[in-house]
Amino acid sequence: MPSHPVRFGSSYFARAGQAWRDTFHLYHAEDADSASIRAQHLDYVLRLTPAMMAANLINAALVSAALGFAGRPLLIVWVVLIGLIVATALRSWWRRRKMPRSLASRRAMRHSTWHAGLLGLLWAAVPAMWFASAPAEVRLLIATLTTGMLSAGAFAMGRLPGAALAYLATIVSGSLVGLWAHGGALAAPVSGLLLVYAAICALGAMAAGRQATALLIAQRDATRQQELVSMLLHDFEEHAAEGLWETDAQGRLRYASARTSELFACEPKALHGQVLLQLLGDRSPSHRQALSNAFDRGRPFRNLTIELTGSDGAGWWMLSAKPVAPVNVGDGGWRGVIVDVTDEVSAQDRMRHMAHFDALTGLANRVTLHAHLAQVLSQGERAALMAIDVDHFKSVNDTHGHSVGDALLKAVALRLRTCVRPQDLVARLGGDEFAVLIQTDTTRNGIHALSQRLSEAFAPPCDLGALTLQASVSMGVALTPDHGQAIDELMGNADLALYQAKASGRAQAALYDAQLGETSRRQSAISEALRTAEAEGQLHLHVQPKLAVASGRVVGVEALLRWQHPVLGSVSPAEFVPIAERTGSIGHIGAWVLREACRLAGTQLQGLTIAVNVSPAQLRSAAFEDDVRQALLASGLPPERLELEITESLFIDDAASAVQRLTALRRLGVRIALDDFGAGYSSLGYLRQFSFDVLKIDRQFIGELMTRDDARAIVGTIVQLARRLGMRTVAEGVETEDQLRLLVSLGCDELQGYLLARPAPIAQMRAMVAQAEGLLLTR
Structure with missing residues (x-):
């Protein structure tokens, strides 16, 4: 409970202090706005000067008549001083009556305070010097005049709170001196009443000053706002695309901006008095009824677009308008804007055409x-x-x-x-x-x-x-x-x-036909399943041995990818690899094959090379070289034991770029084999651009060795060519012993095919090696 009065008191004194600072801010501010307000306050008080000075002269005459000059030399001095102050004030009023000041300094406000204080001091002398000794009827006159001067002066000087307070303070002080000099039982309570009245007058004067200042500030801001709006409106009318207009209650134009005149191709004077609806209808006959309906409803409307098809040319205008509230009988009308939207409509038409x-x-x-x-x-x-x-x-x-x-x-x-x-x-x-x-x-x-x-x-x-x-x-x-x-x-x-x-x-x-749909659905299913095949452990590597003719020993294997899906079953690489290439999943599948092949070669195929087929799409990827490097590092496999098999299709689109990629791989130390050589797009130019380690003779020629002489000639030529270029040859697809004997006689370096061993899991590697090597040793 005790804290509440404290907070109340603190808040009250804080508010009072802020009110005091607001009241007397003008006495200290140096900005031009404050100087302008000071001038308006001084001019307001100055306009009251004749009435105020007349009241002072009349009151001074009443006091002099009541007291009499006999034996009162000070009264004569007092009257003279009153006359001098009145004369000075009237002289100042006369000089400034037709020349109101625009700015007033802080010094002018101080002068007004000193002048009010001096005037109050002269009137304070009356009760102070003569109230106690005057007869009862004269005391009544002095009390009445003093009270009237107190309240009237505070009211008149309300615009100048400093002057009002100085005036009140001096008169109240003199009145209190007179009361206490007279004495009596009523001196104390009358003094209290006088102070209360004086306080009320002081607060009223301060409030009047603040209110007057706030009013002037509001008027100043409103004037500035009006000037700004007027300037913007003028600028808008000069430069805006919108045309402003206003009609009377009969629909006749009584105002048209310059832009409106430009739109109608008429002088402003020529437009004045013409019926707006008729002007618009002549230019847009097809929208005449829509315009008439809009105005007849008597409600605001926006963005009414009309097409101009009259003699003035084609185009589009957009109208917005609202009715003007009538002030007197017969007043009213419409006020609105016209905008030429021909460019916007044309742009929208173009965009609509472009969209379709x-x-x-x-x-x-x-x-x-x-x-x-x-x-x-x-x-x-x-x-x-x-x-x-x-x-x-x-x-x-x-x-x-x-x-x-x-x-x-x-x-x-x-x-x-x-x-x-x-x-x-x-x-x-x-x-x-x-x-x-x-x-x-x-x-x-x-x-x-x-x-x-x-x-x-x-x-x-x-x-x-x-x-x-x-x-x-x-x-x-x-x-x-x-x-x-x-x-x-x-x-x-x-x-x-x-x-x-x-x-x-x-x-x-x-x-x-439906078969195409079935094929498409299977391809979609394969494409979807490929995304998770590696993560779900569905991919496996089989290996097929490669036999060296000279030693009769298995010197390497080819890693062959196999996919066993739980629903699709065993999916052939011939089916899923093209889909993987088309969908882009060949990259991560090929990377897995590299890692797994290198791991197997490093752990279970000691001393043997491992060949990995590389898709052209895979090789064109910027990440492929890193995939090879990471596979070798992870497995610890020496690079020379990894053989990358590529096809001639790699060279079709950009042979120079293909050579650059192969050269970068060669720098890693791996071996590069050209698969399916002799078929498709074979070109001896590829062999000049890049020196391959191995040429794999296409199985088509191997299959025709025993039936076609040209096949035998081609195979023999490839073997001799490779030997001249320092490349090893591998014959793939060997399926009969006759093919085997002929290939050995032609000088082929390595053999691979079902006759030696079919592709199988690496767990069967020992049996495959024994079969392949035993076949060559017993030939």
Whole structure:
């Protein structure tokens, strides 16, 4: 409980102190705003000067008449001093009555305080010197005049709280002196009342001063705000795109900004008095009714867009307006803005077109195709979707550049348009992918006829200006609802048919069938299962020995990847490796094979080399060299015991880059073998660019050794060539003893095949070695 009064008292004195500082801030502030407010306060008091000085003269005359001058020389002096103060105040008022000051210094405020204090001192002398000795009726007059001067002076000087307090303090002091000099039983209570009245007058004067100051500050801020708004409005009207206008209750323009006049192509004076609705209706006849409805409702409206089709030209305006509240009968009207949004509407139209049409060819894009497919499927209509790819388009870009590729795409789009009916939709999906949605003739004969027209349309070369190119397209067709009742399903099946057309030789059309879907689903399942095959321990390595002819001993093995899936069963590498290459999972699978092969070679294949097949996609990865390095470090296997087998397809796209990668691997110390040599894209130039350690003769030639002379000649030539270049030869696919004897006679260095040993888990390595070595020793 005791703490409450303390907090109350502290809070009260804190508030009182803050109020005192706020009241007298103007007496000390040096900024221009404070000087301006001081001037306004002084001018306000100055305007009251004539009335105040007249009251002083009248009161002085009453006091002089009541006291009389006889025997009172001090009264004469007092009257003279009152007259001098009155004359000085009136002289100051006269000089400044037509020239109000704009700024007032702190010194001027102090002068006003001294002047008020001097005036109060003169009036304090009356009760102090003559109240006690005056008759009762004169004392009543003095008390009345003193009280009136006290309250009236505090009220008049309220704008100047310092002056009011000085005036009050001197008069109250003189009054107290007179009261106590007279004495009597009422001196003390009357003195108390006088002090209370004086305090109330002082607080009122201070509050009036603060309130007046706050009012002037608010007026100043409002004036500045109004000036700012006026300046901004003026600047807005000069530079803004919006045209401001205002009409009267009859809809006639009574104000139009410069921009509004510019929009209507009229002088402001010519617009004044014209009916706005008629002006707008003449320029936009198609929206005349909409405009009339908007104004007739009598409610604010925003962003009403109208199309200009009048004689002044085409374009788009946007209007916003609200009714003006009437002040008097017959007042009112509308106030609003007009904005020329022609550029914005045109930009939106362009963006809308870009969102639905291909920028390069002008054909519909994927979004538009999806919308049409959705409509066809929702209505249960029969249609055909033809997926189209430009054959070998990538080579056109790589060989001639993207500008030629773009020109070819435009030519393809033009030929596609000419082959279809107007009711059919031709779309470009991206890159060299196109599609045709056929809704006119969806019979198999109709689809076949269209595909024939497309094939014939691309028979002539495409004239691309400085270049002429022969182009062809592959097509895949899916029918709705037979081959899909959802957009993604239909497009996916059309793509599957397209892949079938490309696999069958390109430049032809293929119709989707269920077998393609089954193949696609299996490939998807394999792709999904490959992601976790390593983590779930489904991958294994089998090995197949390689026998050295000269020593009759097994000198190495080839590591062969095997995958046993719990649902898919045993999946052949010929099936899952291409999928792994296409999906990008070949990287981590190949890295696992390297680590596992090196581990087996280091622990269970002492003294033998181990060969690992490397996919071209795997070798092109920047991480492959690190994979080899990490596998060797982890296993401790000497690099020369690791043999990487690559195929000639690695050199097709970028032979120079391939040589660089192989050279980097060679610096690690590993051996490099060229697999399947003699088949496919064989080129002797590869052997000049990079010196391989081993050439593996393709099993196709080995299989034909006993039936074709040219096969024997080719194998013999490869062996001799390799020997001249310092390379070892390995014949893979040896399956008969006749093949074995012939290969030995031709000088082949190493043999590999089912005759020696089939691929098997490493646990069977001892038996495989005994079989292979025993076969060669007993030949």
